[in-house]
């Protein structure tokens with residue numbers, strides 16, 4: 390059975406932390422493919438960083454070139470209105486009816502999962518892999534997630550990746566670029582060039 394990994398994020402910009410956890414995701418779950426899904430712009434709102442979804446998509450595509458298992462999809466960008474992970478998963482379920490689907494997120498996202506649209510149905514339709522993230526720990530999970538967490542860890546539909554912690558954040562990268570500081574090797578060279586060429590985050 391084909392195993393497909395899905396990894397959604399703002400990716401503003403896509404950094405080496407994203408890249409490393411996506412690789413660990415592919416290795417540890419044994420995925421045939423990881424689809425990177427840059428989020429659309431907030432509905433009817435200008436992105437506060439002024440960087441368009443198209444730019445985020447292009448930077449993600451440049452970083453994805455470094456691993457042949459990675460593909461990039463504009464699925465969440467072209468969809469009208471608010472985009473929910475739940476709807477994204479339905480799109481891939483239709484496209485790959487018999488595949489095993491996995492979703493990747495960082496621990497900070499997992500701790501918020503109970504606020505996601507139709508989360509209880511979502512977790513029945515997609516397996517979830519979680520990468521460690523600084524300042525976020527499973528022990529902080531809210532009560533609303535407890536019952537599911539216990540079951541999902543046991544039945545294998547939730548997997549905590551063994552990947553080390555990468556203390557890299559898009560927010561810090563944007564601040565560094567904005568103030569003219571070195572980003573310190575946390576970006577793919579082509580992404581770095583792209584940011585320079587298009588004067589992003591200035």
Ligand code: ATP
Pocket residue numbers: 397398399400401406407410493494495496497498520521522523554555556557558559560561
């Ligand atoms: P920032 O990186 O500025 O904190 P963010 O977490 O919102 O922003 P996204 O691009 O939306 O960044 O992240 C997409 C997903 O990747 C989220 O589930 C997030 O938890 C995870 N993620 C991002 N950076 C890391 C990292 N360094 N380690 C582990 N997970 C990460």
